[in-house]
Structure formats: C-alpha cells, structure tokens
Amino acid sequence: MKTRTLNTGYEMPLVGFGTYQLTDPKADETAIITAIESGYRLIDTAQAYKNEEIVGKALSHCQVPRNDLFITTKIWFSNFPGDKCRKSLEESLRKLDLDYVDLVLLHWPYNDVYQAWRSLEKAQHDGLVRSIGVSNFMPSQLIDLICFNDVTPAVNQVETHLYCQYRELQNVMRRYGVAHQAYSPFGRNRNMDMYKEDAVTAAAQKYGKTPHQIALRFLVQSGISVLPKSSHADRIKNNADIFDFVLTDDEMKTLAALDKEDVLVGNSQDATYTENMIKRTV
Ligand SMILES: NC(=O)c1ccc[n+]([C@@H]2O[C@H](COP(=O)([O-])OP(=O)(O)OC[C@H]3O[C@@H](n4cnc5c(N)ncnc54)[C@H](OP(=O)(O)O)[C@@H]3O)[C@@H](O)[C@H]2O)c1
Numbered sequence: 001m002k003t004r005t006l007n008t009g010y011e012m013p014l015v016g017f018g019t020y021q022l023t024d025p026k027a028d029e030t031a032i033i034t035a036i037e038s039g040y041r042l043i044d045t046a047q048a049y050k051n052e053e054i055v056g057k058a059l060s061h062c063q064v065p066r067n068d069l070f071i072t073t074k075i076w077f078s079n080f081p082g083d084k085c086r087k088s089l090e091e092s093l094r095k096l097d098l099d100y101v102d103l104v105l106l107h108w109p110y111n112d113v114y115q116a117w118r119s120l121e122k123a124q125h126d127g128l129v130r131s132i133g134v135s136n137f138m139p140s141q142l143i144d145l146i147c148f149n150d151v152t153p154a155v156n157q158v159e160t161h162l163y164c165q166y167r168e169l170q171n172v173m174r175r176y177g178v179a180h181q182a183y184s185p186f187g188r189n190r191n192m193d194m195y196k197e198d199a200v201t202a203a204a205q206k207y208g209k210t211p212h213q214i215a216l217r218f219l220v221q222s223g224i225s226v227l228p229k230s231s232h233a234d235r236i237k238n239n240a241d242i243f244d245f246v247l248t249d250d251e252m253k254t255l256a257a258l259d260k261e262d263v264l265v266g267n268s269q270d271a272t273y274t275e276n277m278i279k280r281t282v
Contacts, residue, residue: 001042006154006179007154007177007178008130008154010102012042012070012181012225013041013042015225015228015239015242016070016225016226017043017044018183018227018228019032019049020046022231023050023051025057027231028054029061031230031233036064037062039240040240041068041069042069042070042102042227043059043069044183045071045074045096047075047092048280052095052096053095055096056096056098057097059071070103071102072104073089073092073104073105074135075089075105075120076282077108077110077116078111078282082112085115086122089104089123089129092104100127101129102131103132104120104123104129105134107136108268110274113145114145114149117145117149118149120151132153133153133154133155133179134156135158136268137158139168141268142156143172146176152177153178154178156169157227158180158181158183159182159183160182160184160185161219162218162255163260163262163264164259164260164261165256165259166180167259180225181224181225181226182226183227185215185226186212186215187264187265190265191264194211194258195212199254199257199258200258203247203251212228213241216242218256221252
C-alpha cells in the first residue's frame with residue numbers, strides 16, 4: 001500500500017478502510033478482516049462509532065505485524081474537558097486491545113479543544129499515540145490551533161470528494177505541513193450525479209475502472225489519503241485497486257473543475273448542523 005510521510009516522520013497509507021456504521025460484531029468484523037486481507041493497512045475508527053472492540057477483535061485475527069498496520073481513532077468532543085480526553089483514550093486502547101494507536105484525532109472542533117489538544121500532546125509524549133491530529137477543522141480553526149500550541153496536527157480529516165474539494169483548506173494544510181485525509185470520499189453516495197459526470201465516465205471507460213475508483217484515484221493522485229467504507233467484499237477490494245493507472249494532467253484538471261463546494265455529510269460551518277451535533281453524546 002502506497003503511503004505519505006506525516007510531519008512526525010511516520011508513514012500513513014494513502015488508502016484506509018472506513019468503519020463508520022460497521023457495528024455488527026460478526027458481519028463487520030469479517031468486513032474489516034476482508035479489508036486487511038485485501039491489502040488495507042489503515043483502519044479508521046472512532047469512539048463515536050461504537051466499534052473499537054470489533055476493530056480490536058478483527059485485528060487479533062489477522063497475521064499482519066502490528067508495525068505494518070496504521071490504526072486511527074477519534075476522541076468525541078464530550079470527552080475533551082479535564083482529564084476525560086486522556087481517560088477516554090486509555091479506554092479506546094483497551095477496547096482496541098492495543099498498546100498504542102498510530103493516529104488520534106479530535107473528532108470535531110467543539111467544546112474544550114485546547115485542553116484536549118494539550119492532553120493529546122502529553123499522550124503522544126507518553127507513547128500512547130504516534131501522531132495526533134484533528135478532523136472537521138476549517139482554515140481559521142486549524143491556523144488558530146497551530147499558532148498557539150506546541151505540536152502541529154499531523155492530519156486534518158475532512159469530508160472530501162469530487163463535489164467538495166476544499167481548495168482554500170488544502171492550501172492552508174500544505175502551508176503548515178498538515179496531511180489532508182478525505183472522509184466520505186464518495187459523499188456517502190448521497191449525490192450519484194458525481195458518477196455520471198463526463199469526466200468521470202470517460203476516465204472510467206479509458207482505464208477499465210469504475211467511476212468510484214476514478215473518484216478515489218483523483219484524490220490519491222492529488223496527495224490526499226482516502227477512507228472509503230463498504231460492507232461488501234467486492235467493493236472493499238475494488239476501492240483499494242487504484243494504483244495500476246495514472247490520470248493525465250488534463251484529466252486531473254477536468255476532475256478538479258467538478259468541485260461545487262457541496263458538503264454532503266459533515267458541515268462544521270453550518271449552524272443547524274452544529275447545534276444537532278452538539279446534542280449527540282456517546
Ligand atoms: N471524521 C469524521 O467526522 C468522519 C465523518 C464521516 C466519515 N468518516 C470516516 O470516513 C469513512 C468513509 O465515509 P462514509 O462511511 O461516510 O462514506 P463513503 O465511504 O463516502 O461512502 C460509503 C457508501 O458508499 C458505498 N460504496 C462503497 N464502495 C462503493 C463502490 N465501490 N461502489 C458503489 N458504492 C460504494 C457504501 O455502500 P456499501 O457499504 O453497501 O458497499 C456506502 O453506502 C467512514 O466510514 C469513517 O471511517 C469520518
């Protein structure tokens with residue numbers, strides 16, 4: 001699996017397996033094992049997904065050495081204040097049955113972000129986590145966090161797909177050395193028009209790939225790591241099979257031009273969305 005180097009020096013796979021909504025102890029443990037057997041080395045979970053134990057069980061059934069795996073979890077914002085961040089991270093490690101995680105993210109930019117960030121800095125220093133980062137941080141929030149803390153986030157995980165490419169955020173992340181990771185790289189299939197665009201279908205036909213593979217290849221070729229989720233073995237395999245072709249510069253430009261800044265899944269800038277999220281407890 002191809003990787004990119006984080007600002008901590010660790011390598012992060014460019015394709016990871018998304019596990020949101022994979023909560024069935026049997027079927028979804030099997031899906032995670034299928035992903036690892038298909039070549040995925042990054043597994044993306046979160047406290048809020050309520051599946052860290054399932055991920056831990058799947059990992060225990062795989063023969064892949066721990067050092068070759070890259071495990072991410074995320075701290076929910078109700079666990080940001082006081083010593084809750086550290087305690088909840090220790091709980092996540094117990095559920096995952098791991099000594100350390102490769103990456104821990106602050107899931108949303110709400111509540112006591114500063115306190116939680118300093119707690120993660122300490123956890124990184126203590127060896128509980130190799131790299132620390134954030135998720136759903138928009139440019140001003142990211143710059144603020146970077147400028148008033150010691151450790152620059154290694155990663156910002158944000159919704160990114162053909163219709164939502166976050167150009168300004170991409171420039172900010174490049175400037176500060178923060179790796180861009182795309183969640184919902186298919187926009188959770190909420191707008192299937194994206195797969196009927198001429199630029200997508202033409203590339204799919206030319207390279208003998210599916211439109212979903214073109215969507216992932218575009219992001220990865222832009223240096224963005226992607227986290228596709230699927231419960232189906234054939235799709236899990238296909239979504240990782242995007243390294244045997246290269247889009248031309250013209251194709252990349254045409255695909256980039258499809259951006260509509262259309263947020264389909266997670267919008268930390270939207271007032272109603274934020275009010276609803278804040279009511280969610282885990
Ligand atoms: N940090 C955050 O706040 C945040 C938010 C959302 C997501 N995430 C992470 O990002 C991961 C991915 O995002 P997501 O789960 O929201 O959505 P997604 O990966 O964009 O889309 C998943 C949907 O696409 C379908 N799909 C997968 N592969 C396909 C293929 N090859 N052809 C056609 N359809 C396909 C899946 O259906 P089937 O399962 O039926 O195949 C599912 O309905 C999550 O699982 C999670 O790990 C993070």
